[in-house]
Amino acid sequence: MFGEIGRIACLETAVGAWQLPWWQTTALGFLGLSAGGVVAAGVFAFLAIIGVFPRLMGKTGTKRILLYETLIILGGILGNVSDLYEIPVRVGGNVALGVFGLASGIFVGCLVMSLAETLKALPVINRRIRLAVGLQYVILSVALGKLVGSLVYFMKGMCM
Structure with a gap:
């Protein structure tokens, strides 16, 4: 049930967590959710500080900034959930893959330009x-x- 990574004991699978006492499972769940929340907040704060979100909002000329921020947060949550539970997406085939690749490329381009502006500082x-x-x-x-x-x-x- 337990493995070892870099001399740190860890569960080999999440299924093994259900074999632990309820209080250990609860503590592990709380610790995992807390750590994940901190990391996610750090990533979103980093992206906001270097100007990715304001740049995208400025380029699109949006008037609904609250909606934009809500969709960014929902995208992060849905991305994490689909990664965590390995949800297959069987819609659109190669067309959906192309659209996702284009959107990812645009986002990475904005990230690189924001980092370049940070390096100018x-x-x-x-x-x-x-x-x-x-x-x-x-x-x-x-x-x-x-x-x-x-x-x-x-x-x-x-x-x-």
Whole structure:
């Protein structure tokens, strides 16, 4: 029932959780939902801070910002639910796949442009904090940390 990932005991499957006492199952459920909520809030906050949502709202010229925000939240929730429960989508075939790919590409393009604008702000930050040398090393260390973390994640088989 229990496996080991990086010397951390974990359940091999979610089905194994039902073999635990009710209080442990409840605690695991609460912990999982809390952690998921924090991560989701962080992702949405990151996307909002770098300007993806305001950029999309500005480009489309929408007047219904509350509806736009509601649909973004519902999209995140439905995406998580479909990923969690592995719900198959059997509508539209290749046409639906093409539309999804186009929408994903547009979103990634907006994300990249927002990140590029954020990188334009780095020289301003550099002047504000008076970092004379080494900003490129800060950026490089962040990138290398992400690279090493990804390599460890995939090489240790934690992505299953």
